[in-house]
Amino acid sequence: FEMSGRISSSVSQLTEEKLKLLDAIERLQELEQQQKQFIGNISHELKTPLTSILAYADLLDLYRDDPELLEEARTRIRKEAQRLYGLVEKALQLSSMDIYEFETHAESIELKPILEEATARLQAKAEQNNITIQSNLTDGKVWADADNLMHMMLNLLDNGIKYNKPGGTVTLTNEVQDQQGVDRMVIRVSDTGIGIPDHARERLFDPFYTVSSDRSRVYGGTGLGLSLVRSLAEKQHGSVHLTETGSGGSTFIITLPMDRPRPEEIRSAEESP
Numbered sequence: 001f002e003m004s005g006r007i008s009s010s011v012s013q014l015t016e017e018k019l020k021l022l023d024a025i026e027r028l029q030e031l032e033q034q035q036k037q038f039i040g041n042i043s044h045e046l047k048t049p050l051t052s053i054l055a056y057a058d059l060l061d062l063y064r065d066d067p068e069l070l071e072e073a074r075t076r077i078r079k080e081a082q083r084l085y086g087l088v089e090k091a092l093q094l095s096s097m098d099i100y101e102f103e104t105h106a107e108s109i110e111l112k113p114i115l116e117e118a119t120a121r122l123q124a125k126a127e128q129n130n131i132t133i134q135s136n137l138t139d140g141k142v143w144a145d146a147d148n149l150m151h152m153m154l155n156l157l158d159n160g161i162k163y164n165k166p167g168g169t170v171t172l173t174n175e176v177q178d179q180q181g182v183d184r185m186v187i188r189v190s191d192t193g194i195g196i197p198d199h200a201r202e203r204l205f206d207p208f209y210t211v212s213s214d215r216s217r218v219y220g221g222t223g224l225g226l227s228l229v230r231s232l233a234e235k236q237h238g239s240v241h242l243t244e245t246g247s248g249g250s251t252f253i254i255t256l257p258m259d260r261p262r263p264e265e266i267r268s269a270e271e272s273p
């Protein structure tokens, strides 16, 4: 009896190990698939602006005697090159994140100066687009990596300016909120722009997702910004959500820990989808 008991417990242990292994294989296959898709997407995205640049470079000769056409070709080349630059930069950030030693960089930092610096950096762009950036900031510390946080803020504010209407505003605020007994810092970026349709909510933070290709052609987007913001927020044991949207504009909310997260908070942040 003892013998058969031992055998059956070894068998069930083996079955359990086998299931774990199968799970791991499945996960690896999924990751491989995602990686292939990422490379496919990025190659496609790189090709589009490059094709334009090459075409306009050829036209420069043809337009030599027409200053107006020449200027238009130059503007388009510059615009496509900028788009290419932004795309490469974001792709590099995304691909380096997995190996990024996040924990060693997180520390207790004052939030307000970072938010002020982010708005200052985008002030010129806002003015060019006839957009006003308003901010109402309060003091307080967060447990985060200053560079990561700056990237997140620049991306959200930049979207608020880019997908806005002339004469519109982008509003930046922050406040401390008690969330289930723990104080968290909530940062809100609101705009009076074109809004995000309901059907886009679910995939909005996926890499390369853009609401419609028409839109990104007009606004020059790559669909990488929000996926970067989400990855960075999660790496800092925080989160990012879209709250309100519609024709009146969009509001994104970032939540961050105010202090070094306790082990149980890290676990529950990792478990949440």
Ligand code: ADP
Pocket: 159, 160, 163, 191, 193, 194, 195, 196, 204, 209, 210, 211, 212, 215, 216, 220, 221, 222, 223, 224, 225, 226, 227, 249, 250
């Ligand atoms: P992109 O580089 O295209 O801006 P993002 O990942 O930052 O990529 O955004 C994904 C899509 O979400 C964009 O293509 C845009 O259509 C939409 N979007 C993002 N932010 C806003 C916003 N503040 N208002 C309206 N639409 C937005």
